[in-house]
């Protein structure tokens with residue numbers, strides 16, 4: 001192996017850069033979590049200090065949890081995110097398989113059309129989407145959000161997955177056909193398990209924007225019963241007074257589910273991201 | 280049970296025509312090998328026979344019945360792939376049994392057939408392993424086992440040995456020959472290794488650029504090549520081709536003589552030349568000569584010889600072993 005790769009100076013430099021980036025990325029999150037455990041005055045007096053015996057307070061969490069609807073918001077967010085990811089992965093993988101596996105007229109055009117969405121932000125179509133949802137009677141339903149997020153996630157999913165699926169051995173698929181497996185069995189049993197790392201990558205990249213989104217919940221589903229957690233946390237931000245304890249506590253809690261989902265996917269994710277490089 | 284007939288098979292990918300009208304008849308129980316240079320369409324033809332690819336035109340008949348609209352699994356064909364193509368999530372037993380299971384056969388029968396096949400191939404000990412836990416040779420045997428278990432009318436092999444090392448290749452080659460004798464099944468086998476082709480085949484079909492150049496038994500192809508391509512393809516080292524004009528041979532365009540059909544002598548002979556390079560292989564000695572009358576020649580001598588670089592020699596072709604080809608490369612009888 002080349003010496004350059006293992007030279008201590010280089011690896012120290014690489015680690016320094018990575019650690020710096022990690023600190024920069026985690027700092028805001030950490031500040032939010034720290035301050036969510038402090039009382040209001042302490043938050044403003046010294047936002048960077050850790051909570052001590054005097055400043056420690058759970059008032060934020062009390063407020064949030066006492067606000068009865070908070071669990072519902074949580075549940076809404078989870079439903080929307082999980083359903084959307086499921087939709088994106090299922091339909092994205094199916095479309096990707098069709099594009100990667102079958103020769104039909106217009107295949108390249110179709111691929112281009114489906115990939116176009118990567119470059120065009122879905123928010124540009126908000127007005128039309130709202131009109132559609134009104135016409136379909138879907139305003140203030142979670143279904144509206146799930147549909148929009150599935151559409152939003154599909155282009156990138158199809159793009160990434162079809163590249164991976166092209167690499168699955170033709171012989172393997174053909175062996176399945178010789179043994180009489182249906183195209184669905186070939187897709188679900190042979191191809192999908194082999195592109196699992198790519199699926200995890202897509203899942204994580206789709207999940208985070210959906211969980212964090214404020215725009216579509218505000219426009220399509222602002223009703224009390226369909227609020228998502230990001231939108232729900234806004235109730236503590238008032239025009240005149242903002243309940244910072246509650247806002248910070250709500251945000252801290254909101255991190256948890258994404259973190260858990262991420263941990264579930266992360267092992268596969270790392271393999272997916274590095275699979276191109278290490279081979 | 281297991282004859283195959285190909286009628287004018289053509290296959291195009293977009294504008295590129297890969298198979299340009301293939302006609303072939305394979306009798307029941309025959310072992311036919313397709314050889315040809317890389318990219319000549321061997322695998323494509325095999326996939327068309329298997330039904331994994333639709334021919335652009337032409338018919339495939341198995342046992343006299345057109346199967347053009349029959350799906351691969353229903354054609355009574357089993358195929359062994361170059362890359363093994365074992366199912367990574369199933370153990371050896373299930374890999375071999377999946378085809379039968381899909382066909383809805385009873386469990387007992389599947390178990391019995393898998394047992395027979397695994398015994399034949401010496402896979403008994405590995406039945407519960409996943410493909411990832413097997414060596415290359417074992418994987419290839421599982422792939423062959425998967426084909427045997429289905430007791431097909433027709434076996435298709437696509438370069439099954441090309442991923443194995445030399446020693447293993449010889450062993451597996453013998454195993455396939457034995458298999459053919461025991462099962463007396465019809466087999467079609469693709470390779471670009473001519474030793475494999477010559478040793479296994481009842482008949483060889485030589486493909487070039489999507490056409491069959493010649494079909495025949497190994498010795499027919501060796502002794503009576505139909506054209507320049509076949510003459511150059513069969514035999515190693517390659518046949519020497521000499522422009523007829525340099526030999527003042529009227530009526531032919533090219534003259535061919537195999538390296539093993541040339542004798543050399545230090546004193547006298549037809550063509551005088553110097554040795555450019557000598558390869559001593561023990562059983563054979565290969566000489567590369569630069570001759571005054573016939574240009575560059577490869578000569579294969581049997582046994583050990585003491586010739587070395589820059590020696591002056593006289594080479595003489597065996598007259599009854601000289602091949603002559605016309606302007607189109609066709610052999611002149």
Ligand SMILES: Nc1ncnc2c1ncn2[C@@H]1O[C@H](COP(=O)(O)OP(=O)(O)OP(=O)(O)O)[C@@H](O)[C@H]1O
Pocket residue numbers: 292297315316317318319320321322323324471
């Ligand atoms: N799916 C495809 N789309 C377009 N062209 C193809 C496709 N499959 C094969 N070809 C072309 O058809 C030709 C024949 O391919 P094929 O795989 O049959 O060759 P082969 O004789 O098996 O070669 P090798 O000995 O290297 O395996 C090649 O030129 C190849 O580029």
Ligand SMILES: [Mg+2]
Pocket residue numbers: 321322323
């Ligand atoms: Mg091939």
